[in-house]
Amino acid sequence: xxxxxxxxxxCSECVALLGDYLEGSLPAERAxxxxxxxxxxxxxxxxxxxxxxxxxxxxxxxxxEMPPVLVSSLQQFLKGQIPGFKCDGKSxxxxxxxxxxxxxxxxxxxxx
Numbered sequence: 001x002x003x004x005x006x007x008x009x010x011c012s013e014c015v016a017l018l019g020d021y022l023e024g025s026l027p028a029e030r031a032x033x034x035x036x037x038x039x040x041x042x043x044x045x046x047x048x049x050x051x052x053x054x055x056x057x058x059x060x061x062x063x064x065e066m067p068p069v070l071v072s073s074l075q076q077f078l079k080g081q082i083p084g085f086k087c088d089g090k091s092x093x094x095x096x097x098x099x100x101x102x103x104x105x106x107x108x109x110x111x112x
Contacts, residue, residue, distance in 0.1 A: 008037035014044045018051060 008014055014037050020026040021034050038044050066074075071088075079085045 006033065008033050011041060011044050011047075014038070014041070015047065018048065022052070 008017070014034060017026060017030060017034050021031055026034065038048060075085075075087045079087065
């Protein structure tokens with residue numbers, strides 16, 4: 001428990017605590033010590049800002065729209081696995097699109 005009240009002495013310690021801090025799982029005393037360090041350390045402030053912006057950018061990139069065939073396949077799978085699952089209404093949840101995609105992959109390439 002003595003470690004909880006310890007002052008953040010270096011930037012590497014700050015970096016090690018950052019994930020827990022941003023998730024809100026860092027004990028209040030450690031969070032306060034980290035905040036004090038951040039209020040005094042410009043390199044760590046810059047690192048935190050960059051870290052936060054990176055997570056925002058990553059979410060935006062990962063939020064790219066899935067191809068309709070993938071959406072249909074996923075919804076068909078979920079429909080079969082989760083009782084009461086409803087399709088979003090934007091795609092074909094009957095499985096037809098997924099079946100067409102499977103067939104397209106199994107057809108021989110006429111160029112071969």
